[in-house]
Amino acid sequence: MGEAPVFSVDDLQNGNGFRCAGFSLKSNGSGTTTVIGDKIYVIDETDESFGVKIYDKSTSKWVIPTVRGIEPKPCKGHSAVLLNGDRILVIKKGSSPEDCIWFLEVDTPYVREQKKMVGAEVFAWSKGVIGYNEKPVVISGPSGVGKGTLISKLMKEFPSMFGFSVSHTTRAPRGMEKDGVHYHFTERSVMEKDIKDGKFLEFASVHGNLYGTSVEAVEVVADAGKRCILDIDVQGARSVRASTLDAIFIFICPPSMEELEERLRARGTETEEQILKRLRNAKAEIEQGKSSDIFDHILYNDKLEECYESLKKLLGLDGSTVANHQISPKGIDLPADYSVSKVDNKIIINSGTAELGKASKNLIVLDVSSLKGGSPGRTRGLQVYTVDSFSDGLKGVNKLS
Ligand SMILES: Nc1ncnc2c1ncn2[C@@H]1O[C@H](COP(=O)(O)OP(=O)(O)OP(=O)(O)O)[C@@H](O)[C@H]1O
């Protein structure tokens, strides 16, 4: 296992006895190769996109894998470092500080599960995020309990802190609901195809309609530098719990079934038949919400203001604790040109003036020892710091690129 250039990417594009469907031939000549067992992962960039293909040494064949996740935007070259044999760290050159670290997952649990489903090679892109500050919040509870009301209050009081994950649904819009704001209102056939194509983090049939959270819905919130809030049913919460999305799970409970019914009727958005269906489903949801190990917290929404205060307290927004999402830096300011080395779980980015054993003020250290999450969604837990010299702990680094 290791990173070894076995042939130049230009050679590959010049033919070398093969042509790969779907792989652009307009490389900008800055590809990398990473060897994992019998497979060579070639990551190449064109002016339009990143491309990945695999050369399988055991069969002497090229494979174009199925892509999951949103791929990084093209840049001016990259470095690739293999981590734990299951993912490749990609450091993009000439990119903005918040967009320069990506992971190409090649053998993570998510990718293995996708390979089984697709029956072919799969890889997944996941963007790297510094620290743990953006843990998403999953809010669940029966229809009419007040999830939307609580979320609206939170977003109104902290508009720059939270972003709402806009779900897809096949149900019809209500009077004031806007497409793309409250939901992405979608045809069932389109949504089913997107689910098949792996675009959804979770989906469920709820009260007779299809609902789902796309990977993109969660990622656009993270891209805006905000903490993501998901309003989803208990089935969806269970799926997210089983996924790599590291979130806080909160179940909102009504004070009684009578009160829930009253709220649903007073809202006046459903027909009688739909209200009865939602109330029937509520019983099972409350049972599961209270008894399952999906949820970290249960809040009773009796008096709205009291429940809202409890929610803020859980999220560290009542002044008793420092809200951790206010602390961490946004990204990494990379030098224009650099080389990359690896020592244990540390990636050292050197602007080129430092030599091993000699003092330098130009080293950025990327600590990947505590990574969490991954595709679908972001890879969190990157730690970044700078050092003034190659300390003893950093001696003996292997230069990679
Ligand atoms: N604590 C409360 N006391 C009284 N009424 C409330 C309370 N919380 C919310 N409501 C009202 O109950 C109704 C349902 O609330 P809301 O739409 O927020 O529920 P929801 O859980 O988001 O429902 P759904 O899952 O169907 O979207 C609304 O009319 C809202 O104003």
Ligand SMILES: Nc1nc2c(ncn2[C@@H]2O[C@H](COP(=O)(O)O)[C@@H](O)[C@H]2O)c(=O)[nH]1
């Ligand atoms: N599993 C998911 N459930 C979702 C999603 N978006 C909303 N919901 C849940 O559906 C019901 C009904 O919502 P309504 O807007 O029709 O009243 C409610 O419990 C929501 O939490 C989703 O993406 N996935």
